[in-house]
Amino acid sequence: xxLTAVDHVQLAIPAGGEETARPFYVDxxxxxxxxxxPELAARGGAWFTSxxxxxxxxxxPEFRPAxxxxxxFRVSDLHEIEQRARQCGYRIGEDDPLPGFARIFVYDPFGxxxxxxxxxx
Numbered sequence: 001x002x003l004t005a006v007d008h009v010q011l012a013i014p015a016g017g018e019e020t021a022r023p024f025y026v027d028x029x030x031x032x033x034x035x036x037x038p039e040l041a042a043r044g045g046a047w048f049t050s051x052x053x054x055x056x057x058x059x060x061p062e063f064r065p066a067x068x069x070x071x072x073f074r075v076s077d078l079h080e081i082e083q084r085a086r087q088c089g090y091r092i093g094e095d096d097p098l099p100g101f102a103r104i105f106v107y108d109p110f111g112x113x114x115x116x117x118x119x120x121x
Contacts, residue, residue, distance in 0.1 A: 008047075008054035009071040011112050014063040018046045020109045021057055028084045028106070029073075029114075031055060065111030072115035078102050081116055 013021055025031045031048035035041075044059040053073060075081055085092060085106045093105035093113070103117040 005052075008056050010056040010058050011066065011071065011108070011114075012060035012063050013045065013057045013110050013112075015044060015059050015061060017059070017110060018044065018057070021046060023088065024090065024108050025055065025057070028081065028088055028090060030081070063110070065107075065113075067111060067113055070105070070113040070115050072117055075116050075118050078104065078116055078118035081106070 022033065025046070025048045026033060029048075029050075031050045031053075034047040034049050034054070036045065036047050045057045047057070048055045055071070082092060082104055090109070091107040093107070095103070095105065097103075098117070100120055101117045102120055103115060105113050105115050107113055
């Protein structure tokens with residue numbers, strides 16, 4: 001038995017944060033919002049996708065941002081996403097380089113840290 005794929009990544013958001021989240025996840029990261037199944041929609045939150053990548057935002061009544069733990073996504077144009085994030089005023093962080101990758105950390109509107117990585121040629 002082994003893991004075969006990541007189905008989705010879930011990040012926590014505060015109650016009522018869906019409208020604040022959409023500009024970041026759609027306009028900056030370039031994801032498309034998915035409708036949540038009706039039986040889950042009542043919980044709040046939002047789901048987004050790009051290809052085989054899914055990000056689920058779940059409401060946590062005791063929300064605290066994930067400032068160390070993070071999702072890491074491979075991207076095709078790191079510079080473009082970084083520019084959009086900076087233009088919209090989102091926080092960007094850097095860390096030690098990883099061989100073969102350009103990478104940054106971008107923080108969503110709630111302070112969750114997300115790593116974006118682009119493979120270098």
